[in-house]
Structure formats: structure tokens, C-alpha cells
Amino acid sequence: MDVMDALGDPVRRRLVELLADGGRSAGDLADAVGAEFGISQPATSRHLRVLREAGVVESRPQGPVRLYSVRPEPLADVERWARDVRRYWEPRLDALATEVARGTRARRLASDDAPGTNDQGRNP
Structure with a gap:
């Protein structure tokens, strides 16, 4: 999926907006978009995977959590x-x-x- 396709979804655009201020954990992102869009943590993880595969975000493990940041x-x-x-x-x-x-x-x-x-x- 290319960048424009990845950003075509409002949840994914919101995830990028949330990451604009700096890296955040997957759990923090799931809480934020879960409350705003009414989606589950697994659904948020799928959106993050699409963004990662499109090259829009990157993730790195830090202890028990994954930190995401915008590329x-x-x-x-x-x-x-x-x-x-x-x-x-x-x-x-x-x-x-x-x-x-x-x-x-x-x-x-x-x-x-x-x-x-x-x-x-x-x-x-």
C-alpha cells in the first residue's frame, strides 16, 4: 500500500497526528484512537501495521512496549x-x-x- 492509500483512512490520519509531537507507545495510541473512534486495540494494531508497511511510521521495541514514530x-x-x-x-x-x-x-x-x-x- 502506498502512502496516500495508507493516509486515506481517518483512523490512520489521526494516528499520524498523534505521533506528530513525538513517539508514543502502541498502548497509548490504542487508548487515544479507541476512545475517539470506538475501535479495539487489535484494530488499532492493524492500522499501525498498515502505516508501518507503507513506510509512514516506524516502530522500535523499548522494554515491554513498542514505540511508534513518524518517518x-x-x-x-x-x-x-x-x-x-x-x-x-x-x-x-x-x-x-x-x-x-x-x-x-x-x-x-x-x-x-x-x-x-x-x-x-x-x-x-
Whole structure:
């Protein structure tokens, strides 16, 4: 499974968010997403395995627990993808905002020039 597929699930995105501040144990992560999403510890473990296999997180044993942490490289790939998509859409959205502003201005000017209105655009 690739990174984008792995991050397509809301539970897995939340796990990555929880790991953004630093490593956490599997049990801590299971408690957090279990309370939030109503899933079991085994279900959380399956989500963590998907993230690990996609290279998004890594785990290491520390005594009796496993600590998980985010690997930054796959997230940098996602960021590059989002930047490329944004680069495509931003000029179009800016142009749309300009057209909306022109339409708003034209309607305001038309209502100000309408017969039976005073200087503030209200009826006398």
C-alpha cells in the first residue's frame, strides 16, 4: 500500500497526528484512537501495521512496549503532491475570487444608480 492509500483512512490520519509531537507507545495510541473512534486495540494494531508497511511510521521495541514514530520522508512526498495540486488550483481560485468581487461591485453600483434611491443606496 502506498502512502496516500495508507493516509486515506481517518483512523490512520489521526494516528499520524498523534505521533506528530513525538513517539508514543502502541498502548497509548490504542487508548487515544479507541476512545475517539470506538475501535479495539487489535484494530488499532492493524492500522499501525498498515502505516508501518507503507513506510509512514516506524516502530522500535523499548522494554515491554513498542514505540511508534513518524518517518518524515513519506510525508514530504505528500506535501510535494499537495503543493503541486495547489499550484494548479490557486490561480484559478484567485481568478474566481476576482470575478466574484467584480460581480458584487457591479451589483452594488447598479443598485446605487437605481431610480428611487438616495446617496446611501436606500429608498427615501
